[in-house]
Amino acid sequence: MTDCTFGFVGQKHKFVVVAADRSAARSIVVFKQDEDKVLELDASKLLGSAGSAPDGVAFTEFIQKNVALYEIDNGTRLDTFATANFIRNELAQALRRGPYQTNLLLGGLDRESPLYADDEASLYYIDYLASSNKVNFGCHGYASNFILSIFDKEWHPDLTVDQAKDLVQKCIDELQNRFLINLPE
Amino acid sequence: MSIMEHNGAAMIAMAGADCVAIAADTRFGLRQQTVAVDFEKVFRMTDKTYVGFGGLATDVQTLRAALRFRLSTYELKEERVMKPKAFANLLSHVLYEKRFGPYFVEPIVAGLDDDGKPFLCGMDLIGAPVFCGDYVVSGTCTPNLNGMCEALWRPDMTPDELFEAISQCLLASVDRDALSGWGAIVHVITKDGVTSKRLKGRMD
Numbered sequence: 007m008t009d010c011t012f013g014f015v016g017q018k019h020k021f022v023v024v025a026a027d028r029s030a031a032r033s034i035v036v037f038k039q040d041e042d043k044v045l046e047l048d049a050s051k052l053l054g055s056a057g058s059a060p061d062g063v064a065f066t067e068f069i070q071k072n073v074a075l076y077e078i079d080n081g082t083r084l085d086t087f088a089t090a091n092f093i094r095n096e097l098a099q100a101l102r103r104g105p106y107q108t109n110l111l112l113g114g115l116d117r118e119s120p121l122y123a124d125d126e127a128s129l130y131y132i133d134y135l136a137s138s139n140k141v142n143f144g145c146h147g148y149a150s151n152f153i154l155s156i157f158d159k160e161w162h163p164d165l166t167v168d169q170a171k172d173l174v175q176k177c178i179d180e181l182q183n184r185f186l187i188n189l190p191e
Numbered sequence: 192m193s194i195m196e197h198n199g200a201a202m203i204a205m206a207g208a209d210c211v212a213i214a215a216d217t218r219f220g221l222r223q224q225t226v227a228v229d230f231e232k233v234f235r236m237t238d239k240t241y242v243g244f245g246g247l248a249t250d251v252q253t254l255r256a257a258l259r260f261r262l263s264t265y266e267l268k269e270e271r272v273m274k275p276k277a278f279a280n281l282l283s284h285v286l287y288e289k290r291f292g293p294y295f296v297e298p299i300v301a302g303l304d305d306d307g308k309p310f311l312c313g314m315d316l317i318g319a320p321v322f323c324g325d326y327v328v329s330g331t332c333t334p335n336l337n338g339m340c341e342a343l344w345r346p347d348m349t350p351d352e353l354f355e356a357i358s359q360c361l362l363a364s365v366d367r368d369a370l371s372g373w374g375a376i377v378h379v380i381t382k383d384g385v386t387s388k389r390l391k392g393r394m395d
Contacts, residue, residue, distance in 0.1 A: 094249075094252065095256075097249075098249055098252070098253045101249065102292060131226060131227065133221065133248070133249065135197075135247065135248070135249040136249040136252070136253070137198070137219070137247075137248035137249040137251075137252060138252065139219055139226060139227040139229075139230060140227075140229075141226070141227050144226065150224065151224075154224070
C-alpha cells in the first residue's frame, strides 16, 4: 500500500524527479521499510506507483516488460508520450473488466531526436481511472494534500538539481511533520 | 458525488450567423483537488466539426481515440469528409453500444454544414441526441450555463459577437462552480477556418 508518490520536472525540462515512500504495510502492520516503488522502465523512464500494492507491482512490471518488448521488436525506444498513452490504454481497457487500483507517475527523458529539438523531460500523471495528464509536478495519495501546496509555492521551471533535492527534502520534512502515517523514508 | 462530477467540466456550443463556437473549461480535478489546468475537452474531428466531452476524464480520452479511429476509417472508405450530422449519429451509436456499461460523458457537437449553416447537438451518456438551433451546454454547472446562455444568446451573431457571448457565458457560469473553471478555451468555426483562443479567467 503506497501512500505517497510525487514527482516534478526541472531545469527547463532537462530532468525529472520521481519519488515514493518506502514502507510496505497492510492495515496496522509495516512489513518492510525499504521497498522500492519507483520502477525503471528503461534507461530513461521511471514509473512510480501509488495505491494498492499488488496491482501496482503487477501492472508496472507488465508495462516494464512491454516497453522492453517494443524495443526488441522495433529496434527503437518508445518516447515518454507514447509510453504514457500505452499505459493509459492498458488501464482504460482493464477499467471495465477488472481495474488496476494503481495511480502512476511516469517520468521520462527523451533525448534529442527528430521529434524533440532538445532533450525533453516530461512527467505524466496517470490516474487509476486511466486519465492521463502531462504535468510539471504531481502527487498521488493523501500526501498530495500537503505536497501540492509546497510545489505550487516552490516549483519553478528553472530548478537546478540541487534545488530539486532541496525541494524533495522539503516535501519529505512536511510529510514527516504533518502527515498522520509515519513514513520514515 | 456522482461519477459524472468526479473530474469536473463545463462546456457550451453556440450558433451564430453562418458560424458556430464551442467553448470549454480546462480543469482536470479529482473531486475537490485540482490536478491540471490544461486538460483538453474539446477536440477537432474534422475542419468543420468539433466535439466537446464533459464528464469522466478517462472516458473523454478513450472516446476521443475511439472516435478518431471511426472517423478515419470512414474517411478512408468513403473518400470524403464526414458531415457534422453524420458524426453526431456516429457518436450517438458509439455511446449506445455501451448502453449497459456506458461511457460517462455527455458530449456536445458543434459543426458547420456544407452550406455553412450551423449544426449543434447535445447528447446524454447513452447517446440520446437533441438538435438545437441556439446553444447546447454540458458539464457540472449546467443550470448556470443554461441561465447565462438564455440571457446572452441572440440570433444571427457575427463571429466576434459570438465569441464574446460564449466567453462571458462560460466564465460567469464556472465562477460559481467549484469543479469547473481554472482556464477556458474557445473555438470559433466559420467557413474560412477556426480561431482558437484561451480565456483568462479566475484560476480558482
